[in-house]
Each structure stands twice: as structure tokens, then as C-alpha cells.
Amino acid sequence: MQSGAAENKVLQLATTARLGFTLPGTLITNVPTDARKFAADHGTVIYKPVHRVHLACEDSRNRTVWVRAVEADELDDSIALCPHLFQACVPKVADVRVAVVGEDAFATRIDTDGDHLDWRRDQSLITCSPISVPRSVREALRAYLHAFGLTYGAFDFALDPDGRWWFLECNPAGQWAFVDEDTTRAIANALADTLQKGAPHDR
Numbered sequence: 001m002q003s004g005a006a007e008n009k010v011l012q013l014a015t016t017a018r019l020g021f022t023l024p025g026t027l028i029t030n031v032p033t034d035a036r037k038f039a040a041d042h043g044t045v046i047y048k049p050v051h052r053v054h055l056a057c058e059d060s061r062n063r064t065v066w067v068r069a070v071e072a073d074e075l076d077d078s079i080a081l082c083p084h085l086f087q088a089c090v091p092k093v094a095d096v097r098v099a100v101v102g103e104d105a106f107a108t109r110i111d112t113d114g115d116h117l118d119w120r121r122d123q124s125l126i127t128c129s130p131i132s133v134p135r136s137v138r139e140a141l142r143a144y145l146h147a148f149g150l151t152y153g154a155f156d157f158a159l160d161p162d163g164r165w166w167f168l169e170c171n172p173a174g175q176w177a178f179v180d181e182d183t184t185r186a187i188a189n190a191l192a193d194t195l196q197k198g199a200p201h202d203r
Contacts, residue, residue, distance in 0.1 A: 005148060006148040006150055006153070006170065006172040007171075007172060009050055009085060009169060010028060010050065012169060012170055013026060015144060015147050015148070016140075016144065016167045019140045019143045019144055019147070020136070020140055021137075021140050021144075021165075021167040022164055022165060022166050022167060023166065023167055024046075024087040024088045024089075024090050024158075024166055024168075025038075025042055025087065025088035026085070026086070026087045026088075027085075027086045027087075028050060028083055028084070028085050028086075029079070029083065029084065029086075030079055030080050030081070030082055030083045030084065031079070031080070032075060032076065032077045032079045032080055035075045035079050035084065035086060036072045036075045037072075038086055039070065039071060039072035039075060039086065040072040042088040042089070043089070044069045044070075044071060044089045045069070045070060045086045045087060045088055045089060046067055046068070046069060046070075046086065046087045046088075046089050046117065047067070047068055047069075047070045047084065047085070047086055048065070048067045048085050048087070049065045049085065050082075050083050050084065050085045066117075066118045066120070066121055067117050067118040068117060068118070069089060069117060070086075090158040090160055090166045091160055091161065092158035092159055092160055092166070093159055093160065093161050094109050094110060094111050094112075094159045095109075095110040095112070095119050095156065095157065095158060095159065096108065096109055096110065096131060096156070096157040096158075096159050096165060097110060097154060097155070097156055097157075097174075097176075097179065098133060098137075098141065098154070098155040098156075098157065099152070099153075099154050099155075099174070099176040099179075099183075099187050100141050100142070100145060100152065100153050100154075100155065101151065101152050101187065101190040101191055101194055102145075102151055102152075102190070102194055103142065104190050105133050105138050105141055105142075106176075106179075106183050106186055106187050106190070107130065107131045107132065107133045108128045108129065108130060108131065108179040108180065108183055109128070109129050109130070109131040109159070110126050110127070110128055111126065111127045111129075112125050112126050112127075113125040113126070113127075123178060128178070128179045128180045128183075129180060130180060130182065130183055134165065137157075137165050141153075141155060144170065148172070150172055151194060152172065152173075152191070152194075153170045153171070153172050153174070154170065154171045154172075154173075154174020154175065154176060155167070155169075155170045155174075156168040156169050156170070156171075156174075
């Protein structure tokens with residue numbers, strides 16, 4: 001599989017389901033009645049773009065499409081214009097960002113001051129702390145990189161009250177320097193080591 005395919009969220013979801021990640025209920029559609037039924041069945045659902053969060057508008061300015069909650073009665077017939085991605089809302093207690101470099105996984109728990117679905121909107125409200133990665137998740141992360149031919153990936157999870165890790169998405173070029181100092185240093189060292197020596201499977 002070509003690494004460029006790793007940005008395709010549809011392919012991401014299909015791959016993670018095959019590899020055993022825990023996924024929220026998901027619907028990708030441009031059929032308004034299907035979207036409204038999905039939202040009604042799941043209560044509050046999350047909307048996110050199918051591809052890229054940054055959109056170039058007519059005034060040449062880039063705008064960001066943030067993850068947000070929607071209700072069934074908000075979903076009108078404009079949904080028919082293009083595919084939309086909806087997911088059941090995970091009752092999360094925190095987010096987790098995992099930077100995976102080769103065989104190494106560096107996980108950060110992200111707690112937000114207040115009720116914010118998308119912690120990226122205001123990083124002054126977040127607190128980052130290291131968290132261990134469950135063995136099953138670690139193995140699935142490595143399998144994911146192998147499936148897409150990647151050496152690095154930044155994975156986002158929602159952590160629920162029972163300690164389950166719900167896969168949200170993977171950015172093959174995601175940020176990592178915003179986390180706690182020790183984890184930032186460890187990721188930088190792992191990346192430098194990989195650049196110098198090559199990926200483990202290439203050595």
C-alpha cells in the first residue's frame with residue numbers, strides 16, 4: 001500500500017477495523033435521510049470532514065473545519081452536495097495522542113479544562129502527561145504502520161471512563177512537540193535515530 005493512502009480517512013477506518021482497534025459507530029454518506037437516521041439512533045453525533053481539516057475558501061484564506069457535535073434536526077438536504085463523516089460521540093474523559101516512530105510508541109494523555117470535543121481549538125486549555133499504551137493497542141499501532149508502509153504516525157484516541165481506547169484518526173505527519181518536555185525529547189531522539197540509521201525494517 002502506498003503511504004499517501006494513509007491520509008484517506010475511509011481507508012484508515014477500514015484498516016483499523018481489520019486490525020482490531022475499537023471504533024465508534026461511523027457513517028460516511030451524502031444521503032440526508034441516512035444521516036438524520038444515524039444521528040437519531042445515536043443521539044449526539046460528531047461531524048468531521050472526510051478529507052483534510054483545512055479548506056481554501058473563495059477569499060484565498062484557509063479555514064479549519066473543527067470536529068463538532070450535531071443533532072439530527074441540524075442535518076438538512078445540503079448533505080447531498082458531498083460525502084460527510086459522522087461518528088457516535090464517545091463519552092470520553094480525556095484524549096490520547098500517540099506518536100509512533102518505528103517500533104516505539106510515545107503516548108500522551110490530553111486533559112482539557114472544560115468540555116471541549118476538539119482539544120486543538122485552544123491548546124492553552126490542555127494539560128499533557130505521559131500515559132502507558134496497552135499492549136493490544138501497541139501491537140495494532142505497529143501493524144497499522146506496516147499496513148501503510150509508514151515509519152511515523154500520530155494517532156488520536158478518545159479515552160472513556162472504562163479505560164478503553166477509541167481510535168479517531170491517524171495523521172502521518174502529525175505534530176508532537178506540544179506535549180510534555182520528556183516525551184517531546186524522547187520523540188525527537190527516536191526520529192533523529194531513525195533518520196540516521198533508517199527504519200528498523202530497513203537496517
